[in-house]
Amino acid sequence: MVYAARHGRHKLRHDQVRHCPAMGSLCTRAVPLMPRGTRHELTGLLLEGDFYPVLRVADGGEWRLEITKAWRPLLGKRVAIIGVRDGFDLIAVERITLA
Structure with a gap:
């Protein structure tokens, strides 16, 4: 996570290598767990x-x-x-x- 300097609030950082497991479906390379529509x-x-x-x-x-x-x-x-x-x-x- 990256903290914003002005407000002290954090923002999610879109780093596929380091944060993919924690971000789940937000990653572009994440594998869907439930293939719907099949x-x-x-x-x-x-x-x-x-x-x-x-x-x-x-x-x-x-x-x-x-x-x-x-x-x-x-x-x-x-x-x-x-x-x-x-x-x-x-x-x-x-x-x-x-x-």
Whole structure:
């Protein structure tokens, strides 16, 4: 950090080599931790979640699903989804069908 002489307040210094880990996404060379907007085609078991339905895939991972279509009749069944990643474990579903 660099301190301003007149006001005594600090300003962040954009130094990619020395301050990149502390500045995170402010660095131009920082790697995004959550690649949002990536397209996914997944198959798994559709389960009831707290707020979102959950897709449990074969490797044991789980995805929360943001679905606007009727999905309750598919609970407990093996389904295939196509959607776009919208968060760490959230998929905005474009299509859901029985697998």
